[in-house]
Amino acid sequence: GNSVTQMEGPVTLSEEAFLTINCTYTATGYPSLFWYVQYPGEGLQLLLKATKADDKGSNKGFEATYRKETTSFHLEKGSVQVSDSAVYFCALSSPLDSSYKLIFGSGTRLLVRP
Amino acid sequence: DGGITQSPKYLFRKEGQNVTLSCEQNLNHDAMYWYRQDPGQGLRLIYYSQIVNDFQKGDIAEGYSVSREKKESFPLTVTSAQKNPTAFYLCASSTQGGPIYEQFFGPGTRLTVL
Numbered sequence: 001g002n003s004v005t006q007m008e009g010p011v012t013l014s015e016e017a018f019l020t021i022n023c024t025y026t027a028t029g030y031p032s033l034f035w036y037v038q039y040p041g042e043g044l045q046l047l048l049k050a051t052k053a054d055d056k057g058s059n060k061g062f063e064a065t066y067r068k069e070t071t072s073f074h075l076e077k078g079s080v081q082v083s084d085s086a087v088y089f090c091a092l093s094s095p096l097d098s099s100y101k102l103i104f105g106s107g108t109r110l111l112v113r114p
Numbered sequence: 115d116g117g118i119t120q121s122p123k124y125l126f127r128k129e130g131q132n133v134t135l136s137c138e139q140n141l142n143h144d145a146m147y148w149y150r151q152d153p154g155q156g157l158r159l160i161y162y163s164q165i166v167n168d169f170q171k172g173d174i175a176e177g178y179s180v181s182r183e184k185k186e187s188f189p190l191t192v193t194s195a196q197k198n199p200t201a202f203y204l205c206a207s208s209t210q211g212g213p214i215y216e217q218f219f220g221p222g223t224r225l226t227v228l
Contacts, residue, residue, distance in 0.1 A: 004156070032213040043118075043204055043219035044157075051214045089156060093213035100211045101147065101172060104156030 002027040002097070006090050006105035013080055013112050021075040021108045023064075023090035031092040033057075033066050033073040034102065038087045047075075047088070080112045116141045118220035120205050125225045127192070127199065135190045135223045137205035143218070145211045146188040150174060151202040151222075160203075163188055164211040192225065200227045 007022040025031065032051040036044040048057030053068035062077045073090060087109045091102040118139045127133045139146065145164045149157035159172030163182040177196025182188055188207075192199045202224050206217040 034216075036219075041222075043120075043221045044206075045219070046216050049214075049216060091156075095213045097213075098211075099159065099162050099170060099172065100145070100208075100213050100215070101159040101162060102149075102157070102206075102217055104158075106154065106156050 002031070002092060002094050002103050004090050004092055004103055004105035006088075006108050009087075009107070009109040011108060011110050013110070015082055015112055015114055016079045017112075019075070019077040019080045019084075019110065021088055021090075021110070023073045023075065023105060025071050025073065025090075025092050027071075027092055027094055029094060029096045030068075031094045033064070034091045034093070035062070035064055035073070035075050036089045036091060036104075038089065038107070040086075044089065080110070082112045082114055085110055085112045118205060118207055118218055120203075120220035120223050122223060123221065125223055127225060127227050129227060130194045132191055132193050133225065135192065135203055135205075135225070137188045137190065137220060139186055139188075139205075139207045139218075139220075141207060141209075141218065142185070143207035143209055144185070145208045145215075146182070147206040147208075147217060148172070148178075148180065148188070148190045149204045149206065151204060157204060160190065162211075199225055201225060 035047040050066035148160040163169035208215040
């Protein structure tokens, strides 16, 4: 079945450091890929998305590129801030699944220290 | 402001009781979803509805029920048949069902069984 694998956290960085959170997926067909962010005690917010191979999603300094050949969608940011501390979820939605549900990875907690 | 509201934010239930979680959206979205989040895990789909008066079971529907009598409302009932209901419940909606459409999430309801 379809699945998403994320690197385990927590990831602890100093402010202004470079961030990479790895995400790989298994899916038939051509899924859409998403990164969501969850702040403590809150729901999820869409950070960025990509709907076809080689698309790059970007928002608030975060970027991720849909790599079909490596089935990956790694999240990157050049310079993190304390306010980026949150849990990040990689997710996919398959056009072959009539529910169009999101399949999530287990989440990666990011802690940015001043 | 358009968005999704969930109530209550915190809910405590005694064993053997049914409880209903509210989800309302004013985004004029056709599709609505209920997910369950357990600590350190991603979200899993409980039920979904792509149109009024129709809904389908997700991956973990046992012990739950829903209704979709109005476009803007998708309440979830956690019944006494749900063996381990303590979790964070998130409601989401999207413009329509489809893999490319972003799902918008509510702030969640944290249910604790006493």
